[in-house]
Every structure is written in structure tokens, then in C-alpha cells.
Amino acid sequence: MLKIENLTSHYGRIQALHGVSLEVNEGELVALVGGNGAGKTTLLRTISGLQAASGGSVSFEGKNITGLAAEKRVGLEIAQVPEGRQVFTALSVEDNIRLGAFTKSDKAAIAEDMEKMYARFPILKEKRKQAAGTLSGGQQQMLAMARALMSRPRLLLLDEPSMGLSPVLVMEIFSIVEELKEQGVTIFLVEQNATAALRVADRGYVMETGKISLTGTGDNLLNDDTVKAAYLGI
Amino acid sequence: MPRALEIMKREHLSLNSVLHVLNQLVLDLESGRLRSDDVDYDLFEKIMTYIEEFSDTMHHPKEDKYLFPALLKKTSEANEVILELEEQHRRGIANRKKLEVHIQAMKDRHPGQVEKVIDAMKDYLQAHREHMKLEDHVIMPLAERVLSEEDWAPIDAAFNQNEDPLFGDVPKSKFRKLLSDITFLAPAPIGLGGGRNR
Numbered sequence: 046m047l048k049i050e051n052l053t054s055h056y057g058r059i060q061a062l063h064g065v066s067l068e069v070n071e072g073e074l075v076a077l078v079g080g081n082g083a084g085k086t087t088l089l090r091t092i093s094g095l096q097a098a099s100g101g102s103v104s105f106e107g108k109n110i111t112g113l114a115a116e117k118r119v120g121l122e123i124a125q126v127p128e129g130r131q132v133f134t135a136l137s138v139e140d141n142i143r144l145g146a147f148t149k150s151d152k153a154a155i156a157e158d159m160e161k162m163y164a165r166f167p168i169l170k171e172k173r174k175q176a177a178g179t180l181s182g183g184q185q186q187m188l189a190m191a192r193a194l195m196s197r198p199r200l201l202l203l204d205e206p207s208m209g210l211s212p213v214l215v216m217e218i219f220s221i222v223e224e225l226k227e228q229g230v231t232i233f234l235v236e237q238n239a240t241a242a243l244r245v246a247d248r249g250y251v252m253e254t255g256k257i258s259l260t261g262t263g264d265n266l267l268n269d270d271t272v273k274a275a276y277l278g279i
Numbered sequence: 280m281p282r283a284l285e286i287m288k289r290e291h292l293s294l295n296s297v298l299h300v301l302n303q304l305v306l307d308l309e310s311g312r313l314r315s316d317d318v319d320y321d322l323f324e325k326i327m328t329y330i331e332e333f334s335d336t337m338h339h340p341k342e343d344k345y346l347f348p349a350l351l352k353k354t355s356e357a358n359e360v361i362l363e364l365e366e367q368h369r370r371g372i373a374n375r376k377k378l379e380v381h382i383q384a385m386k387d388r389h390p391g392q393v394e395k396v397i398d399a400m401k402d403y404l405q406a407h408r409e410h411m412k413l414e415d416h417v418i419m420p421l422a423e424r425v426l427s428e429e430d431w432a433p434i435d436a437a438f439n440q441n442e443d444p445l446f447g448d449v450p451k452s453k454f455r456k457l458l459s460d461i462t463f464l465a466p467a468p469i470g471l472g473g474g475r476n477r
Contacts, residue, residue, distance in 0.1 A: 167463060167473060168463060168471040168472070168473045171473060181467035181468045181471075181472060182468055183462075183467060183468060183470065183471050184467060184471055184472065187471065211296075211299065211300075211468065211469045211470070212292075212295060212296035212299045213296040213297065213299060213300050213458070213461060213462050213465060213469065213470060214462060214469075214470065214471070215296070216292070216293055216296045216458055216462070217458065217459060217462040217471075220455055220458065220459065244285075244289060264280075264285075267280070267285075268280050
């Protein structure tokens with residue numbers, strides 16, 4: 046479904062991605078793990094079009110989308126839940142969710158999807174009139190996920206969804222991720238919490254200094270001595 | 280890593296996340312941030328149900344029935360630790376029941392029960408932490424070292440049952456829902472703050 050070949054990206058003269066190649070097949074949950082500054086978020090932003098590629102290619106369902114604008118990629122049913130949630134703090138919870146469907150025009154379908162979001166994330170229903178900036182970190186993460194799901198994505202890009210959350214909220218986030226996978230959503234999950242990510246993933250990639258250093262099934266990577274030493278604290 | 284070990288570790292993480300919520304509630308009760316009149320008993324009940332069904336009914340009996348006997352058969356290295364863990368499993372059930380009695384008494388506003396709940400919960404949480412530490416740092420590494428593939432087969436099969444979303448000994452979907460409810464009810468920022476104390 047998603048194929049990245051030899052991708053490079055720069056921040057000015059600094060190269061952040063050094064020829065990254067990876068694939069995400071339809072229905073898969075693929076994790077990308079690595080330390081701080083490895084280039085994980087840059088890669089995700091390059092996939093969603095928020096960061097320009099300086100070389101290589103990003104293809105989605107066989108179509109080269111490397112030069113396609115970010116908003117056009119949403120139309121292809123690719124949605125991103127950004128690192129740090131990035132909700133619109135001054136807007137209400139309801140408006141934040143609705144904004145996730147900005148590429149859709151069928152009002153009845155949007156209303157129906159909003160009800161589905163409220164059923165899946167009941168806390169958002171309770172807080173729907175509140176400004177998103179007043180929500181706690183966990184509540185904002187649920188909001189960011191609901192907003193992304195409103196575009197009915199077939200490929201969901203999740204950037205550090207468990208960052209800074211309590212253990213029970215981390216469990217809940219990963220439970221939702223598993224549930225989405227069971228519903229057929231293809232997921233590319235970027236996480237520093239390598240153990241939790243690799244446990245739910247079909248396959249994983251390890252990234253170091255802008256390059257993919259290792260790849261394998263989630264189980265294989267969890268049992269890999271290099272991964273254990275570097276990322277799992279074992 | 281054997282499948283059963285992976286599942287046990289994941290189950291410990293899951294249980295730890297629930298105990299983390301319980302610990303926060305105890306700290307809040309003790310500091311006065313949470314008044315006994317404002318306690319969300321629905322949340323307490325779900326936490327205790329989770330511990331009873333997940334830990335005492337599903338997780339521990341499988342360790343007692345499959346993992347510990349396999350280890351005892353293979354090595355005498357951890358005989359004392361295993362006896363202690365088995366005793367802790369039994370004591371854990373009795374202590375949970377006592378704790379439930381104290382919680383009910385606090386709900387019924389019996390004098391002095393808030394302090395009793397705080398003390399009983401602190402002891403209970405501490406016992407759980409020590410118990411899991413022994414299993415994580417002594418028993419699991421030993422099991423990984425001494426048990427053969429053949430030894431693991433029945434243990435894997437037993438713990439694999441826990442992963443079945445619908446037809447496990449207790450369906451996984453039930454625990455998923457319970458954990459989700461606990462997360463919803465627990466006060467923010469530990470949980471989503473959907474309960475009484477929002």
C-alpha cells in the first residue's frame with residue numbers, strides 16, 4: 046500500500062533522512078522505533094507531505110505521491126495523528142473533530158461519523174463544548190485520534206501516541222490501535238515505547254540517525270539482542 | 280522468547296497499569312485531595328473486579344498449574360521462591376477480599392474506615408509489587424534458561440487461551456472493556472476523567 050524508496054530529506058543543509066526504504070502492506074500494523082532524533086517524525090512528516098523530500102520516492106497504492114501537497118494526501122485517505130496531539134486549542138472539542146472531515150461534503154455521513162467517534166471516545170462527548178486546550182493530555186490524544194479517524198483513513202500514521210501518558214492510558218491507546226487494525230485500518234506507528242509498539246506490530250523497522258538499521262517481525266525485533274540493548278532497556 | 284513468557288509479561292504490564300490507578304487513588308485519599316464523600320465507587324469496583332478476574336482467576340492459577348510445576352520438575356534452584364509465590368497467590372485472594380470489605384465499610388461511612396482502606400491498600404499494593412518483582416526478575420529469567428521447548432508447549436497453550444478475544448477462559452474482550460472503563464473513569468491526568476471526580 047505504502048512504498049518508500051531511497052527517501053532523503055533535509056532541514057536546510059542538514060540531512061535528516063538518508064535513503065530510507067520501507068513498505069507497509071494493506072491491513073498491516075507496522076511500527077517504526079528508534080531513539081530521539083533518529084528521524085522518525087521527519088519520516089512521518091515526509092510521508093504525510095508536511096516535510097519536503099529531497100530525493101527518493103513515496104508511493105501510495107502504486108502512485109507516486111512524493112510531490113503531492115499534504116491536503117491532497119488526506120483525499121487519498123491518508124491521515125496523521127501528529128506528535129504532541131496538535132489540537133486546535135481555542136476551538137471546541139466538537140469543532141476539532143469536525144475539522145477532521147474537512148475533505149468530506151456529505152453532511153449526514155459526517156454527522157454519523159461524529160456519533161461513532163463519540164461512542165468510541167465517550168469522554169469527547171462529555172467535553173464536546175469545551176475548548177480543546179482545556180483537556181488533559183490523555184483527552185487530547187483521544188481527540189487527535191478521533192479527528193484523524195473522521196477522514197475515514199485507510200492508512201493511519203500515528204506519531205508517538207503514548208508519549209507522556211500514564212500507564213493505563215498507554216494501555217488504552219494501544220488497545221485502540223489494535224482495535225483499528227482489527228477493523229482493517231492500515232497503520233504505520235512511530236513510537237519511542239519500542240516494547241509496546243513491537244508487541245502489537247506485525248512488522249517493525251528500527252531507525253538510527255536517519256537510516257533504517259534493522260527490520261523484522263515485531264516478535265523477532267523484540268527478541269533481537271541489539272534492539273533489546275538499545276531500545277528495550279534489557 | 281516463549282509465547283507464554285511474552286503473554287505473562289504483557290499481563291503484568293496490564294495489571295501494573297491498573298495498580299498504578301489504585302495507587303494514585305490511595306495517595307489522593309491520604310493527602311485529602313480526594314475526600315471520602317467524593318470517592319467514585321464505580322471505579323473502585325471495576326478495579327477490584329479487574330484484579331479478581333484477571334489476576335486471581337486467570338493469571339495466577341495458570342502460573343500455579345503450569346509454570347511452577349514445570350520449574351520444580353526441572354530444577355531445585357527456585358524451590359523456596361516458588362513456595363513463597365504460591366503462598367502469595369493464596370494470600371492475595373484473602374487480602375483482596377478483606378480490602379473489598381473495608382471499601383464497602385467506607386462506602387457505608389463506618390467511622391475510621393478511610394484510614395483502614397488506605398493502610399490495607401498500601402499493604403496490598405506493596406505485596407503486589409514485590410510479588411511481580413520476584414516473578415519478573417527471578418522466575419521468568421530462570422524459566423527461560425532451564426525449560427525446553429517441550430516443557431513450554433503446555434504452558435504456551437494455557438496462556439495462549441488468555442489471548443482469545445471471544446472464547447478464552449475469560450474472553451480478552453471482557454478485560455479490554457474493563458480496562459477501557461477504568462481508564463475512562465479514573466481522574467485525569469492518570470485516566471480520562473470521565474468519572475465522578477472530573
